[in-house]
Amino acid sequence: MDRVKTGILGCGVISSTYIKNIQELYRPLEIVACADVDTGKAEARAREFGIETWSGPDHLLENKDVSMIINLTPPKFHYELNRRILMAGKNLFCEKPFAFTWEQARELTELAEKRGVRIGGAPDTFLGPGLQRTRLLLERGAIGQPLYLNAAMMSCGVETWHPAPAQFYQEGAGPLYDMGPYYLTAVVALFGPIAEIRAMAATGFERRKIYSQPLAGVELTVETPTYYTALLKLSGGLIANLTISFDIWKSNLPMFEIYGTEGTLSAPDPNMTSGMPEVIRKEAVLADRKAAAEPLNRSFPDEEELRRLYPETAEYIRGAGALDLAMAINENRPARAGMDLVCHVLEAINGIMEAAKSGGCYYMKTTCGRPEPLREGLSAGEVR
Ligand SMILES: NC(=O)c1ccc[n+]([C@@H]2O[C@H](COP(=O)([O-])OP(=O)(O)OC[C@H]3O[C@@H](n4cnc5c(N)ncnc54)[C@H](O)[C@@H]3O)[C@@H](O)[C@H]2O)c1
Known part of the structure; x- marks a missing residue:
């Protein structure tokens, strides 16, 4: 499998964990670009980790070299930026929460299908x-x-x-x-x-x-x-x-x-x-x-x-879900941190809020299967 050319959107606190872990552990992903509304932050991350290209968000979305974007912006921008990333024809892995409501997440899932791209979302720590x-x-x-x-x-x-x-x-x-x-x-x-x-x-x-x-x-x-x-x-x-x-x-x-x-x-x-x-x-x-x-x-x-x-890794690692999404695209299989799971968990969050407000019981509308376990005996940087 060719290395998947990946762009990072949002160069704040968690971006350094993602970039470090991907560069050290998840070699099938290659971070070729990073972007932030504050281009100074993008430049600083690019210099810190030797990333070729840094820019504002628009430039990253237009970058033809990039096939997958990892969205690490603050939650209030996720829905709109995720929509723009899909419209730009990029595969997408987004930090949590994917959107504010499960209906928004489902709408973006349908948009991804229409655009012929794949999406998934955090958390990936269950991997x-x-x-x-x-x-x-x-x-x-x-x-x-x-x-x-x-x-x-x-x-x-x-x-x-x-x-x-x-x-x-x-x-x-x-x-x-x-x-x-x-x-x-x-x-x-x-x-x-x-x-x-x-x-x-x-x-x-x-x-x-x-x-x-x-x-x-x-x-x-x-x-x-x-x-x-x-x-x-x-x-x-x-x-x-x-x-x-x-x-x-x-x-x-x-x-x-x-x-x-x-x-x-x-x-x-x-x-x-x-x-x-x-x-x-x-x-x-x-x-x-x-x-x-x-x-x-x-x-x-x-x-x-x-x-x-299941070999030991560092205690705090991010990026396995994005790697699994890239492998899933290559192997034409469901991603483990895929949208059924993301939508169901988001509905549970919405449901907890609604049940707390109403004092009643919230009955879930979505469902999902359990993601496949990882194969036993892989190295720490593999997901299969
Ligand atoms: N901080 C953590 O430890 C941590 C851990 C796991 C997951 N997360 C998740 O990661 C995401 C980011 O968290 P963070 O702590 O890194 O936030 P942060 O505030 O440190 O960084 C967010 C970055 O996004 C940039 N940004 C804001 N709007 C943007 C836009 N429209 N386009 C491009 N860039 C934009 C900001 O300039 C900032 O650099 C959140 O969804 C959070 O839930 C954070």
Whole structure:
């Protein structure tokens, strides 16, 4: 396969992670151009990473050498820029959220079909070894039949580290759009589609002080709920509790824990790429209580084997989803971080907001299959 000539749109914080990871790990992608409304930022990124061409957005869209664009602009520009990228005839991978509503995402999916190009969207962390190992353990029965799940993303907010935090608190932003996609995508990728949603929302602070540079000391106004707690019932019957917040200074809640008939699995944080799932089998719990201990079931891999099957990467990597999209185009197969998954997760976000507002139950309209697991034993830079 020829290297896929890729352009980066938006040269802010996350662009350096994408560019570094693609250049070091995902060699089938070749970043040939980068662009930003602030061309000074594009130039700085291009010089930092040895990218041939930098420009404003229009020039990137017109660049005939570029066949795929990775959209890393702020969420409020995604829908419109994604539409322009598709109209320009480019394949597209967009950071989360792909749009504000699942209807917008579906409209763009139809536009891509008309234009004969392919699209996909973040998050892609479920392709990392942490969640691929988790899936393998679940499929080999490590905790028996999964029954319940608890996911908690409790943070004190982006104003402690991001240089431009105000955008995260504007209407149409907030922790649910920003962090929800990681946890919801992990739920759906591991257990299949969501059927019903109940939820509550709150805003802990009307104004927030910025701690990060260059705006440290400035106050920002909060226009969105910053605490969401939701109950999800999956089509397969599993019940999940999901809490996502920017209002919590410190929490000891597990970030992603799954409870099954034979034990408990603590999965790595779905916002990260790597990490080792931990399984506590019921036998260990019973033995601990001095009850008659059954022999441990060894029919699932141990840590060493898991590392061999899904090799370790750095904890925080981005770009596997864009690589998978390029491979999917080449192999004429569905992309794993494809639009069925993106639309379903976006509908779940919209559904949580609606259920929180109405106090009622939101019944999901879209559905999707689970993306194929990665093949076992690939190197860290491969997706197949
Ligand atoms: N920061 C992170 O750690 C992180 C992690 C994962 C995903 N993301 C996602 O990546 C995206 C970007 O986040 P970020 O933190 O890098 O934001 P950022 O604000 O640091 O950077 C965004 C860049 O886009 C540029 N931009 C704005 N409007 C544009 C336009 N119309 N055309 C071209 N460029 C434009 C800005 O000048 C800026 O350089 C968001 O969707 C976010 O959810 C961020």
